[in-house]
Amino acid sequence: MLEIEVIEDPAAAEASLDPMRTRILRELAQPGSATQLAARVGLPRQKVNYHLKALERHGLVELVEERRKGNVTERILRATAAAYLISPAALASVAPDPHRFSDRFSAFWLLALAGRMVQEMGQLIAGAAAARQELATFAIDGEITFRTAADRAAFAEELGIAVTRLVDKYHDGGARTGAGGGGAPSGPGRKHRLVVALHPSLKPNPPKASPKNTHVKEQDND
Template sequence: MLDVAVIESPAAAEASLDPTRSAILAALTEPASAAMLATRLGLPRQRLNYHLKELERHGLVELLEERRKGNVAERIYRATAGSYVISPSALAAVSPDPARAPDQLSARWLLALGARLVQEVGTLITGAAKAQRRVATFGIDAEVRFAGAADRAAFAAELSRAVATLVGRYHDESAPGGRTYRVVVGMHQVPAAPEPTEPEATQENRQ
């Protein structure tokens, strides 16, 4: 089982987004039979089998083993990955293109960069899985709290200069056998966590 699988097919993306099938995928991070899943998810066996076959058809679920109990064969299934990411290539005709309107200060452009990142790295993961090889990548994730807009702007300018200096130092257009890597640096505000909703007062509490 892969840690993460990238869904590139529109049909597979549609299958994974169905609430029932999504619940089946979550349950099948641990191997189980159709009978076990039906009990666990509270679904009729016939309905569960239908969804299971659709997920298997799109490569989201795989048959792990077949156990025989007397004259009955019990098929054990497992999700092909622990989690899934839908690539923008599944919506190729309407996927965002960073080349359309490059603007370092645009949130939409940053989103387009992120979409391209998912698409390109997803393609690499899919190819590497077939070849049973690892993908050479590197990532940094950090949080910084700015005192104000001026500090944020100064940080962005300094970061831009540092990246440009590093790229200029190591980029070698004529290197024989060299490989091109894409460097993406982004910054966005961390969304505030939703405030917990207070339970409605019961009739007893109101009195």
């Protein structure tokens, strides 16, 4: 089971967005049968089987084992991942193109970059899983509080300079000769995608105000 599976097929994305199928995927983080699921989600077993077949057809659940009980074979299924993310590839014809913006101060460019990252990471994870290889990644996540907009702009400028300096230092633009006497050319290095993002943190939702008590005085009809 993957930790996160990125859904690229539009039909699979549509199937996963059904509220009951989403519930079934969550329940199948642990293997279960249609009978067990029916008791958990409050649906007839036949209806659960209908949803399971759709999810299995789109590769979102997988068969773990089959158990023979008399004349009946019970199929034990499990979700293919603990969590799912729909890739912009599922909406390929209307997915954002980062090349349309190319403005480092544009919120739309940041969103397009994030969409591209989801799509590319989904493909990389699937390829690494198929090859049974580890995928080398690195990420930094944190928050910064700026006193002023000028401080934020200065930070962004310094960050850009620092990242550019590191890229110039480590970027390998072409083939190299292997180390040692007469080493064979090692060829160009493996390309990596670099995205540095900075955006305001979401504000927490304010607590909902409790409704005020309303007292209605009954009129005396006598």
